[in-house]
């Protein structure tokens with residue numbers, strides 16, 4: 001039974017240069033685990049709360065010194081020396097100590113950093129790779145690697161808002177290995193950089209997740225350019241490489257209408273619009289096609305996408321078991337975007353994953369737009385049998401840390417990429 005000997009924490013900076021939390025967990029056996037937590041920009045309203053200092057004179061209020069202080073003091077005092085049966089036991093103690101449903105008191109950033117650092121320390125104590133330990137937590141055997149969905153173009157809150165939709169992602173559908181998937185994506189990315197430099201006479205500026213962000217005149221132009229980049233890379237759209245779109249529509253939904261560029265659409269019109277995209281472009285996954293509170297229309301969207309594209313819920317579900325249960329009952333989605341920091345502990349994210357699987361949904365394990373160079377997400381996606389992993393683009397070290405970790409796991413295990421349905 002792992003006993004925590006000590007916990008400490010550090011305020012570090014994420015990929016946007018904003019503070020976040022890193023925790024270090026030392027077990028009585030001397031094994032150490034260090035982990036850091038990411039942070040989103042286009043957040044769902046049901047997400048667990050990150051604790052920020054709120055001091056406008058320091059990091060515009062975004063400092064994490066209070067969260068770090070909670071790990072070093074209250075959480076350490078409550079947990080050190082205690083005998084936990086395992087991860088679920090530790091995570092329950094963390095949630096109980098916080099005492100709020102949103103984790104607002106101690107901060108989901110503080111709690112998750114401890115939850116992850118403990119998992120890493122336990123894997124070290126057991127002498128097994130982190131992905132194996134994550135698999136054991138859910139009683140699974142790693143059989144494949146997740147298929148990457150890789151950010152090509154960015155808009156919305158991750159870029160200058162030049163287009164309302166957030167991401168167009170590349171899905172290397174015919175790749176059999178991670179290595180092949182990344183090489184194909186590189187070809188498309190370079191073709192896209194050339195294409196957009198020519199079309200928009202712009203230097204290829206990069207958004208938060210490393211995606212290209214030229215001044216597209218519309219969402220359609222963004223998707224059409226992605227399909228064209230696949231062709232120019234010498235690959236077949238829809239066969240070799242398909243597309244996924246994170247519409248992130250919560251963030252342009254106002255008073256019951258979707259403000260998609262010059263258009264103001266009601267929900268049925270928005271659904272019609274999305275289905276038209278499927279007719280025109282090789283799209284296999286639509287994330288947050290409708291807003292997080294538009295529950296009434298999600299089942300209609302889901303039925304219209306059936307057999308053609310995943311109805312992937314991010315803001316809608318917030319990795320929250322209660323919201324996932326509601327969506328399963330309402331037939332409102334066919335896939336879960338799993339972001340551990342949306343719910344705040346590993347165990348609750350595991351419950352979300354298990355629930356999604358029980359409904360035969362796909363699971364896309366996802367990074368956040370503000371990331372660190374920590375690579376635990378790659379291990380999680382393998383251990384929890386993610387169908388897809390979404391990490392951002394193939395630039396910037398906070399993204400590459402995860403892809404490089406996947407390459408290392410591939411080399412170590414020889415596991416194949418999961419089949420696209």
Ligand code: 2PG
Nearest residue numbers: 040041042043367368369
């Ligand atoms: C999303 C994520 C990752 P953020 O919307 O899916 O791309 O963005 O971390 O800003 O919520």
Ligand code: MG
Nearest residue numbers: 246248287314
């Ligand atoms: Mg999203």
